[in-house]
Amino acid sequence: MSNFSFQCQARCCDTHARAGTFYTPHGIVETPRFMPVGTLANVKTVTPAQLKETGAQMVLANTYHLHLQPGEDIVERAGGVHRFMNWSQPMLTDSGGFQVFSLSEMRSISDEGVTFRSPRDGQMIHLTPERSIQIQNALGADVIMAFDECPPSGVGRDAVEKATDRTYDWLKRCIQAHGRSDQALFGIVQGGEYLDLRAEAVRMLADLDLPGYAIGGVSVGEAPEVIDRVVQATTPLLPENKPRYLMGVGTYREMVRAIAAGMDLFDCVIPTRLARHGSALVGGDRWNLKNARFREDFTSLDESCPCYTCQNFSRAYLSHLLRSQELLAYTLLSIHNITELVRFTQRIRSAIFNGTFKQEFAQWLVPIE
Template identity: 55%
Template sequence: MFDYRLVAVCPHTGARAGELVTPHGVIETPVFMPVGTQATVKAMTPEELVELGAQIILSNTYHLYLRPGADLVAEAGGLHRFMRWQGPILTDSGGFQVFSLSALRQISDEGVTFRSHRDGSSHFMTPELSVAVQEKLGGDIAMCFDECVPWPTTAEEADRAVSRTTAWARRCLEAHGREDQALFAIVQGSVFEPLRLRSASELIELDFPGYAIGGLSVGESHDAMYRILDVLNPVLPRHKPRYLMGVGFPTNLVEGIARGVDMFDCVLPSRNGRNGTLFTSSGRMNIKGSRFERDFGPLDEACDCYVCRNYSRAYVRHLHRSGEILGARLCTWHNLHFLVHLVRKARKAIIDGSFPDFRRRFLEHFMEGAYLT
């Protein structure tokens, strides 16, 4: 029902190519997962996601628990039927949102009391409830409820969060009973290497089918992120998938892949798309800039996505400046395609033995362009 097969490993870096077998299909890794927070990837239909090459999407337990409710989704036949997405789905635990979106919250060893960011109503989220909600949602992969500390934080705060995350992971494992759904643990510890190693060791002992790396891309430097990935790469189980949560900037993806990461997700491509910021092979681009007013070329000369094949920079700029919804849709489509195919190209390079060259060339070209306005 669920399996991970290692296909190739780069002998010069930690980059891995694999196959993740789920009830709704085989995922070729490394993979970028578009974020469908509320059972939809903003501005995109499921059919369009298939067309641009998405293999798996992520939905959010916190948001779906609050609205429309897990019972309603279960009544509809689960997330796959509810949103008409036939591929694999990963649901996060809701932990990050509980800690980041709730203005008032109280953490105890039992769980977290929080107020909804929507209506102020009070809720008590426990590891058992997070698992129960995710089982009703019916994703292929569920995540353990964990404590994600803010940035910056102290070693003492991170230490307490690691202890609580391990205890909650045990409770999630005991509560989880859905055989057609894999439960991943989440390694915490902020930027403190001993705490990361301790968290990984405690969770590996519990023998989860996959391991996520949480608590990064929350404000720390890229170098700090890479340092933690370097520490975890040799200790995380070789034959189990590794998921770096909430990371989607192109250079971070390539550097994460070089350090053994298999799975990524982030709202960045859709959020940037709605703001008119594009990822291109030569750097980031602000399509609203005046230099593109009479530029009738594609968004990215090196891209073969639907948008680049059919629309010009001048037209997309016009849409954004006019406040037209199509502008946000086209930019989101392009950004998602760019990241999905970036990791697909990295996978091919790992398999054919050229990943170090691929990494060097991409980083050089992307950073050369920096930010085009």
């Protein structure tokens, strides 16, 4: 894995927060960093050029969805997912595990893998750790994720323990199946809300000396305080010399508190999903631009924001587009929301370098209750 390395460049004296650089074959990722989600090799309603202007450095794509459509063979023949979607910077693909396990009424699980019925055409598909890695090798992202079992919230300890053990067994099979040195395979820590299971999973995964580690299974229905407790306890146990990725989390407080625990990377569908519902992220608040108070508000969405939307359009115009159901509204709001979350993590990074993280982000460091 000579193409990959992680360097910690600054630490917070009061917390475990750190600022670093993750080096990949397609460029660097400055951490901590928010990563936009591009499920089907596109971030919804945003072009790659627009996405680059938001400050995004690494983008996600989804193994499960790309396998179903258009198929990894087509992406591979196109030159890989970077060329297919015309994105030249780092990319990550998840394993498809979360999506498969969310199909609770359409799949069956065994130690061998998962069998499920395609929601597209009804075809039966068998996905194993080896098959997940084969698909991700064909897609060609810089970072690929191990195939894991993501137990749903609310199941008992026995089920979570079984899923955690199976995730570890599957990880070893993923390592054996992985065939490309230009792709970093990250392991995923499972264990539900049971901190002892999480700690034991970290110990076993760390012994495998992987290029990076992720905490999974924390955005599957748990209460925010449960997620926070797991993240606070588990993150400091992860290897310090490797990048740490918190999967599926992207709210301000969750990210700040996770960064304070030592986390580096985040992804979430929040910015584009909110945009499709007519909402903008401004200073930590969510504004519904369909509200009457914006109809004659001719100021920019956020005067401090450098994004294309804020520099060129008013709140009144955005409100008009949404009320008219014009597709441009979703593009403009997505551009702003992605920029907002990327800038938020950039500001945290600068504060860590400046030694002011705890002071500047005190309002977000309050424990989640």
